[in-house]
Amino acid sequence: MILQNIKLAMTSMKGGRMRTLLSLLGIIIGVASVVTILNLGNSASDSITGSITSSGYDMLYLSAFDSAKTRDTFDELFGTRLMSSVGGIEVVMPTASSSARIRNENQIKSQSIMGVYSDYAANNSYDVAYGSWFTVEDSIFKRQVAVLGSSAAEALFPGGNAVGNYITIYSGTKGKRYLVTGVMEEKDASFGASYNSTVYIPFNTFTQRFQHMDMVGSYVIKVKDGFDPKKVNSDVEAYLNELVGSDNFFLLSSASLADMVSEVTSTLSIFLAAIGGISLLVGGIGIMNIMLVSVAERTREIGIRKALGASPSVIKSQFLTEAITLTSIGGIVGILLGIGISKLVTNMAGWEFSISVSACLLSVGFSTATGIFFGLYPAAKAAKLDPIESLNYE
Amino acid sequence: MREMDRPDIQAMIDSRRIPIIYMHDVHRYYIVGDIVVKALDGISVKIYKGDFTAIMGPSGSGKSTMMNLIGCLDTPTSGGILIDGEDTRGLDETELAYIRNRKIGFVFQQFNLLGKLNALENVMTPLIYSGDVSYRERRERAENALERVGLSDRMRHLPNELSGGQKQRVAIARAIVTQPSIILADEPTGALDTKTGDQIMELFQELNSEGNTVVVVTHNEEIGKSCSAQIRIRDGRREV
16 A cells, blocks of 8 residues: 555656656755755864874873962973872873974074974874984983974975984074984874974973973873773863962863864754754745645545545545655755765865764654655645545536 | 335345345435525435446436435435445445445546556556455456456556547446446446447446446436436436
8 A cells, every 4th residue: 555655656746747846856955955064064073073183082281381389390200290199191291392493504494393202202193204203312311303293394304305414493592403313204283283393302402402490381191091081181180270270270181172072063063954954844845835736636536536435544645655755755865965965075175074874864754754744734635625526626 | 106215125025136225215405605405305216236227317406416425425414325235324434435445336427537547557446445455466357347348458558548438448447346336327428429428338238237236327318218227306306
């Protein structure tokens, strides 16, 4: 019976192709926009959180503000103290950064410069392209060695061959020569670090040359495997609140930032999808309209079918099936269109494409529900028609 | 015709003939505005299995109302109607649809075929509403019915590809495919030329001689006379 009804629906749609298409357009646009928006939201959120967590989901970033109160706390031994007070920390890496003029032969460039520990690259999954990263000894002995980010290397050595050559880094008016030991691979900027444009030197070298005190500006804290980064984040926060007060530091974890970003994008997606939902609703009214026209036009057919023994419920299910078939076809076309559009946009934006399965299911469900809801009234109207009057209908 | 007022049950049993259509003192009133139109005003009729009966009368006589009541498209204001033993009083739409499907085969003046379905699909349609007939059986029975009316070579044609006489044959095939108790034809020759109309009446005659009960509603004297019995109606009552 249902198959029969679907076949009937197809036959009656074939009768008015143009009209069917037009009335379907509302549903198609509605579903396509919902699917596109949710897919794009999904892809954007994936791509943003992906870049945030590219250096690891288990990183905390701590910035200390310079004040009388913090000066005693954020010294070189802060890391050791923190690790003994808060569990779940694998390593605390002080980093110090500044901007400096750097000269290579006849050109002078202003570059950002960072003082980091020898395990910085490994802890950030940051790979060496040429040469090598500096060693523990380099740091201990405050050697004047430097590793260049990929775009910093291009800026300072346009012809390549940076490794083994010297650059001069100025602090004030005094310049010192540094041996370039390595050039890094490209790496997407993650918050707290724009890797490629930075020049890296050993932490101890940096503090000696650029900050003539023991205080350190910021720390990268790596959480131990098996510990919840958010839990460690709040433990560190509690520890510091007590120690220096909440006004004197800024703590951020990649996990919580990623959460925040995906929350924002999903809220935005839901909001936009709701707007798409409105066009689905409008499309549904279009379906109701076409079904009412169809019932009026086929009054005689309904009369004939009733004379042949179709009960009101059979007539009702025939027209309801027709409405649902219509909206389902619209839904499927809309989903394909939506996937196509969102694929195109993600390609152009350079995001990773990801299909939101729940969005597709939601749209199918919603368009079918639209068919049922807006098909019920016309179907009931058809079922209620008087057989004698409809047989004599011209 | 006073004896028609009461069912003479003893006589029926004696003759072993139970009417397939039994109408007793049937009234059918319509209210149009504040006027009561008495379309049928006390009609009693017995039609037996195997009869070939014409219901005749001028337009406005009430014969269409009578056809609607026999065809279970309508129910009487008062009085009783039994169709093949089924009392139609107080039945709802669904129950009436069931009786129409099982016991009545309609043939209309305007053929009333479904334009988007071919001849075979048209004939199969009533069997869809019978519910328990498989597709294979529906097709087989529809093919047999079309063969019976001489249209085995037109099964895949759409109605608009058929002549008037052929359309009416498809309609007759559709009426007999359910093996109904009554074939109920409303002016079946009204839209056809005389020659084609005669052929259709011959077909009804054949179907009747095969044991089918045929009721033809008509205002046409010649058509009425070609049936074996006539019931004449005027102003909602039987003419004596």
